[in-house]
Structures are given as C-alpha cells and as structure tokens.
Amino acid sequence: MRIAVDAMGGDNAPIEIVKGCIRAAKEFSDITLVLYGKEELIRKELGENLPNIEIVHSDEVILSEDDPVRSIRRKKESSMVKAAQSVKNNENHALFSAGNTGALLTAGTLIIGRIKGVDRPGLLATFPSLANEGAIFHVIDVGANADSKPLNINQYATLATEYAKHVHGKNKPTVGLLNNGTEENKGNEVTKAAYQLLKENEAIHFIGNVEARELLNGVADVVVTDGFTGNAVLKTIEGTALSMVKVLKDAIMNSGLKSKLGGLLLKDSLKDLKDILDYSKHGGAVLFGVKAPVIKTHGSATEEPVYYTIRQIRDMLKSNLLEDLITHFDTQDK
Structure with missing residues (x-):
C-alpha cells in the first residue's frame, strides 16, 4: 500500500x-x-x-x-x-x-x-459520540459543496454507509438527515426532496430527520447534509470542544485553593474529556x-x-x- x-x-x-x-x-x-x-x-x-x-x-x-x-x-x-x-x-x-x-x-x-x-464528491468527517465509550458518527458533506442538490445528499448517504461498514465494521449503520426538526415535513425544499430520495434508497438504513442538538448523543451513525451546513457543524463541534475544556480549566484556576486542589484530583478526568472530544484521533476528512x-x-x-x-x-x-x-x-x- x-x-x-x-x-x-x-x-x-x-x-x-x-x-x-x-x-x-x-x-x-x-x-x-x-x-x-x-x-x-x-x-x-x-x-x-x-x-x-x-x-x-x-x-x-x-x-x-x-x-x-x-x-x-x-x-x-x-x-x-x-x-x-x-x-x-x-x-x-x-x-x-x-x-x-x-x-x-x-x-x-x-x-x-x-x-x-x-454527481459530486463530498467530504466525510468522523466525530466522537458521547453515547458510549469509543462510539463515533460520520457527517457528510462537511464542506466540499456549499450548494447541494437532493441527489447529492442521497448519494452521500450511500457513500458514508459503505464507509461505516467497511472501515468501522458497522453492520447496518443508521442514516439521519440533518434538519430543523424531526417531522417529515420539516426543512427547506432541498431537504424535503432529499428526504423522499433517502426513504427510497435501499442501500441505506434511513431513520428520518435528526436535529443538531442530538448529534453527539449518537442519534445516527451517519448524518447527511449539504456542505454549507456540514462545515458549520464541523466548526461548531470543534469550537465547542475547545471552549468546554478552557472553561473548565479557567473555573478551576480562578476559584481559589480548594478548586485548584480539586483540579489536581480531576486532572486525569479532564484529560480523558479532552481526548473524547478530539475528533482528529479518528483521522482526516475523506473526499468521497x-x-x-x-x-x-x-x-x-x-x-x-x-x-x-x-x-x-x-x-x-x-x-x-x-x-x-x-x-x-x-x-x-x-
């Protein structure tokens, strides 16, 4: 190789x-x-x-x-x-x-x-999930195409499903469409049309719309979206992870002796949290x-x-x- x-x-x-x-x-x-x-x-x-x-x-x-x-x-x-x-x-x-x-x-x-x-290649990124230890999920597209068609989103679902099966050993990965609500009639014209294509796609296990707030909780193994939204999600997760660790560190260092002593006891736990949120350990973004x-x-x-x-x-x-x-x-x- x-x-x-x-x-x-x-x-x-x-x-x-x-x-x-x-x-x-x-x-x-x-x-x-x-x-x-x-x-x-x-x-x-x-x-x-x-x-x-x-x-x-x-x-x-x-x-x-x-x-x-x-x-x-x-x-x-x-x-x-x-x-x-x-x-x-x-x-x-x-x-x-x-x-x-x-x-x-x-x-x-x-x-x-x-x-x-x-039709158009898409970028896939892998993120840690908080559902259980070692759990992950994939988001596609995270930036290859700012303006995606329903066809593209449907093809992304197939591409990412095969990645989850072949590389991460998922037998029947679930696929969710990122949207502003879980109901079938939610979203704009692109997501509504993409929903119908995903429902008919026999190569995937489609579970419907999913919301951004549930991504880190393991709502789906594969999350599909357009590149503009996906890139915003990628940067939001990255920024939130860095900010959470910084907020905890600042709270410990600026809250007196007791907090600092507690921080010493929590040092390993905080390192574990940082490691869990570090998506770079799952590799880079794949152009699929x-x-x-x-x-x-x-x-x-x-x-x-x-x-x-x-x-x-x-x-x-x-x-x-x-x-x-x-x-x-x-x-x-x-």
Missing part, C-alpha cells in the same frame, strides 16, 4: 508532517509513504533512512491563500499536484494533505477523477466519490493527527470499500 503525502501542505509543514509519517512508517511495515516536497527540507526532518519512506522532490508549493482551481492548473510542479498525479497514474494508491482544502478537492476531482455515477482515497487533515495538524490520518488511510486501503462503491454506482448508472 503506497500513500502519496503532500509534505509541504499545512501550517506546520514539513516538520510535523514528516514526524507523523515517521511514526506511522515505524508502526506499519505494510505501507510505503511517498513524501512530495522540497527534498532538502524533508531530509533534514527525516534524519534516519526508513525503508518505507520515499521522497519525490517538488519545487513548488500551493499556499493556503492560493486560488484552488488556478493553482492546480498552473502549479504543475507543486507537491500536491505531483502527488495527485501519481495516484492518477496508479503509482500510489491514496493522497493525503494538510494543505489548501479547495485545491485538494480540485485535485481529487479534476486529476484523480470522480467515480462513474457520482473519487477513484482513490483523498484525505484532508486540519491545516494546523501536528504529528499526532498526521499519524492517525495515515492509519485511517491504511484501514481504507485494506478494505474493499472503493471497489464496492464503484460497482454500486456503475450498476445504478445502467
């Missing part, structure tokens, strides 16, 4: 990207990580030679402020474009980047290409609907999220996920 890594993408590249790759390469001997970027900088961070890490030199870098489509078309020698091209040419099996999200989505769609029958795994992790990712994202990609490649999706949509298209 060969994974193409955009080593120059993200706020902390290439230092943290290389660190995460080293950790993953040492743990997983069955993967080869191909790092695309400025060779001198990568080798400086790599230090030792590992048999399953390769470097491909790339002169250009796509920056966070670059226009996504223009940068993909003009920066042909950039680390992201060369990595994507290698996946298209079957030299590598998956693409990973912490860089410019729009550019990565463009590279996945224009260079690697959509699965036949998929393209011919190979394309994974985006947070732009500020450090060694740990990089490692977990590589582990996630490895799990995807070990399953028959893409083959089954290609077969499903090819059948639907006929």
Whole structure:
C-alpha cells in the first residue's frame, strides 16, 4: 500500500508532517509513504533512512491563500499536484494533505477523477459520540459543496454507509438527515426532496430527520447534509470542544485553593474529556466519490493527527470499500 503525502501542505509543514509519517512508517511495515516536497527540507526532518519512506522532490508549493482551481492548473510542479498525479497514474494508491482544502478537492476531482455515477464528491468527517465509550458518527458533506442538490445528499448517504461498514465494521449503520426538526415535513425544499430520495434508497438504513442538538448523543451513525451546513457543524463541534475544556480549566484556576486542589484530583478526568472530544484521533476528512482515497487533515495538524490520518488511510486501503462503491454506482448508472 503506497500513500502519496503532500509534505509541504499545512501550517506546520514539513516538520510535523514528516514526524507523523515517521511514526506511522515505524508502526506499519505494510505501507510505503511517498513524501512530495522540497527534498532538502524533508531530509533534514527525516534524519534516519526508513525503508518505507520515499521522497519525490517538488519545487513548488500551493499556499493556503492560493486560488484552488488556478493553482492546480498552473502549479504543475507543486507537491500536491505531483502527488495527485501519481495516484492518477496508479503509482500510489491514496493522497493525503494538510494543505489548501479547495485545491485538494480540485485535485481529487479534476486529476484523480470522480467515480462513474457520482454527481459530486463530498467530504466525510468522523466525530466522537458521547453515547458510549469509543462510539463515533460520520457527517457528510462537511464542506466540499456549499450548494447541494437532493441527489447529492442521497448519494452521500450511500457513500458514508459503505464507509461505516467497511472501515468501522458497522453492520447496518443508521442514516439521519440533518434538519430543523424531526417531522417529515420539516426543512427547506432541498431537504424535503432529499428526504423522499433517502426513504427510497435501499442501500441505506434511513431513520428520518435528526436535529443538531442530538448529534453527539449518537442519534445516527451517519448524518447527511449539504456542505454549507456540514462545515458549520464541523466548526461548531470543534469550537465547542475547545471552549468546554478552557472553561473548565479557567473555573478551576480562578476559584481559589480548594478548586485548584480539586483540579489536581480531576486532572486525569479532564484529560480523558479532552481526548473524547478530539475528533482528529479518528483521522482526516475523506473526499468521497473519487477513484482513490483523498484525505484532508486540519491545516494546523501536528504529528499526532498526521499519524492517525495515515492509519485511517491504511484501514481504507485494506478494505474493499472503493471497489464496492464503484460497482454500486456503475450498476445504478445502467
């Protein structure tokens, strides 16, 4: 299994990207990580030679402020474009980047290409659920398409259902449509039309509308929505998790000696809470609907999220996920 890594993408590249790759390469001997970027900088961070890490030199870098489509078309020698091209040419099996999200989505769609029958690829993110220990749920789309059609939302449900089955071992994952109420007649014209398509979709286990306040309580294994709403949900969950930990910490530190002593006793519990709410441990966001795994992790990712994202990609490649999706949509298209 060969994974193409955009080593120059993200706020902390290439230092943290290389660190995460080293950790993953040492743990997983069955993967080869191909790092695309400025060779001198990568080798400086790599230090030792590992048999399953390769470097491909790339002169250009796509920056966070670059226009996504223009940068993909003009920066042909950039680390992201060369990595994507290698996946298209079957030299590598998956693409990973912490860089410019729009550019990565463009590279996945224009260079690697959509699965036949998929109208628009969507981004899937995995979140921790508070329903029980180790529980998770998936949200799709979290930002690939701000304006989604009912058809897109219905296809997202199929894509995410197969991901939950293949990668996380869910036998019959439940699917909920994010809406402003649980009644069937709730929502705008898009969600109402999407509801009817989801009801008729035999490839999923649709349970109806779900509300945002119930997401972390495990209301559904898969939550489908348009990219604008999904991205807002992603950032809300991320911000709430960080704020909760900060509020608890400030309350302990600013409330006298007794609170500080209590805080010492609660130190391990607070760390557990932070770990539970840390969705980066479940990997990056998956661009679903393209011919190979394309994974985006947070732009500020450090060694740990990089490692977990590589582990996630490895799990995807070990399953028959893409083959089954290609077969499903090819059948639907006929």
